[in-house]
Amino acid sequence: MTDVALSIQDLQVALPAWSDRQRAVAGVSLDIRREEILCIVGESGSGKSMMGKAILGLLPGPHVRAVGGQILFEGRDLLKLSAEELRAIRGCRIAMIFQEPMTALNPLMRVGQQIEEVLELHTDMTQAQRRARVLELIRDVHLPEPERMVQSYPHQLSGGQRQRIVIAMALALEPALIIADEPTTALDVTTQAQILHLIKELQRAHGTAVLFITHDFGVVAEIADRVAVMRHGEVVEQGRVSDVLEAPEADYTKALVAAVPGLKPRVIEPDAKSKVLLRVTNLEKTYRTSTGWFGAKTREVQAVKNISLDLKRESSIALVGESGSGKSTLARCIIGLESVDGGVIELDGERISGRTRAELRPLRKHIQMVFQDPYASLNPRQRVGDIIALGPTLNGVSREQALEEARELLRLVGLKPDAVDRYPHEFSGGQRQRIGIARALAVKPKLIVADEPVSALDVSVQKQVLDLLNDLRKSFGLSLLFITHDLRVAATVCEEIAIMQRGEIVEHGPTADIFAAPTHPYTRSLFDAVPGRDWISSLG
């Protein structure tokens, strides 16, 4: 077994006594071979991250700890090593890359110094040698201007750049194994593609083994040599990536693969008679932050530049863009949470922009929003029934009737009607998002603005919520403005797509047309960046 870099045998990780199950990891056996990328894929709560942390003894003890099995690495069982011996391995023989590049670096330390720390710990290089090595590493991860980069603080870098720094840190001593825990999940799709490419390139160049933890089958298809699917702390299936992805055996894997949103565009059902519901004309929004004396100097960010958009009754448009593209600002302007600097927004021929709050109030019920974060968007101190009934009661419906309607809505979104008496924390993320949808529907709106409604959800839950939105759209005759960073999701939900970049719509048209022949270079780069594109298209 000389080609095995790390061997996990029957690993057991205990959870605290008060959690809903006993083991985070329940008897996982895996081999990671030299020079291969093994992807661990699973949904939240599958124990995949716990397994990754257990390897380096980074579990959040004392309640969460490895209680059984072996992790064999270079002839030793990592679970039996002393703290001192384990420290010698961390960062030197086994390194780790984390999910959140925004928080994974010390905000008060120059990034060069943070990379240097690894060398300082594990080698007896002189300072000059260390400096030279750091510059070399920064060049290896293709960051511009290495000399300036080492002097930077984390807040001066973008998410992608920070993740490159973390990767440089992991590579510093050419470890035998790199554990990457969702390293691209927090990044924009084009940045994700670059980072995946970089990890693969460096892995090939250095012959490192990589344990790559992810929830995204697209990423698996893009990067993995082999894949293991985890659920409830167990490996349900493992094998070569082509076998597992193309002919999954376990039912769970099949369900997960089926839930991956395809790149099959939604076909438009043309309805020439249909009237325009929402019309946005030459919309402008600029954020100004003032500095200096009495705000004399201002910094301006043009979030939305001269945008025009028509949304017909009972149709849907997806606004697709990366972070900072202005898509959320546009949504906030439409829903009246943000005042506009120029242009007109009309709903049903009535101008809704430029009104005062009081003037806007009677119109609010026509437009409702579904928010991104199902955990933060529901008041934790209010019962679900009250949350849903608030909108209708504000519009003059009696409380009894509103609660009755809330029960009916909960049934419609697939929850039990008795949920009205419970509090949000009793529900899972997917269920909360259903509550959020029921809340939006309660005032019988004409238009729903959904701001990344599924990006915080697991892929199987994501599919359920998208299906639900789709059904409700038909039965309620809703129009939908769907904001997403994910072309795959956009394609399954909407018949029209508008691609946004730096506050402008760079391409706009029927989903099918754009998918068939994207014209704008940015759209094309977005398509190229979709992880596992070839595999997803092969799903048909």
Place this chain on the structure above:
Amino acid sequence: MSSGSLGGYIVRRLTQTLPVILGVVIVNFLLLQLAPGDLATVLAGEAGGAPKEYIDELRARFGQDQPVYIQLFYYMRNLLVLDLGFSFRLGAPVLDLLLDRLWPTLLLMVATLIVSLGLGIVMGLLAALWVRTWKDTVISVAAIIVYATPLFWVGLMLILVFSIRLNWFPTSGMEDVVAFHEGWDRVVDIAHHLVLPTVTLSLFYLALYARLMRASMLEQRGLDYVVTARAKGQSERKITTRHVFRNALLPVVTMAGVQTGGLLGGSVVLEAIFAWPGLGQLAFQSLFARDYNLLLGIFFLSAVLVVIVNLIVDVIYVFLDPRIRIG
């Protein structure tokens, strides 16, 4: 520190504080106009009564027969050349009186700041390192008790125990005025007098900073960058000293800056207890004597002090946190 120089930043900040101080002066001036009675009536009262003509004459001498806005105008004009007026009560220029009393107060403030910040940070750090052990409990409970104890009570008890019973420290004053110490003897004597007031005033802030530092350390220790450092193979000790400590310090420094104003207020009570010859005591006396010129001067000086301390804290912050932009 991405744009602009530190010197430019300080100058800009100083100019920004001018309107603040101006506002303080005007508000205080008008507030004092609302107070009943003035110096003339107090003087007349102490003399056992006086005819109205005499009181009017006194008022004319103090300029108090003018309309309020003219008085304010004259006061502001004089302020421009740092002429804070004359204390008719004590028969000396206000500025001289203030400067005379400034340094005892500053001494007390600085000593308190050093003791409370230094010890508070250390105690909080230790409590966080020993979290959920009996040592942590001792520190935390002690901090809560001290935090909840009134300052004057602590002062009186310390005098009772250490001065009266044990006779280790003097009960009051800043130095032994009849001993006429010179040079080092005088320094030692003042330091000896300084101990009890400093301890009294420090305890409350010490408790505050210790609690804040402990909470801040624990919060920072749970953050991702600590896991990153651990995954590098860094030792727990170094993680604390190199990574966590500096990050945890930021909220404490902020709080220290905010609390400096309170420190001045606290010293009024304290100077009364320990007969410390500082600004607080002077303020107390001048209020009862209706010596408004002097009182206004003290307010003005206090405002300047607070503004300067806040500026110092902000400059320290720039060095501690690279995310602060001084452009």
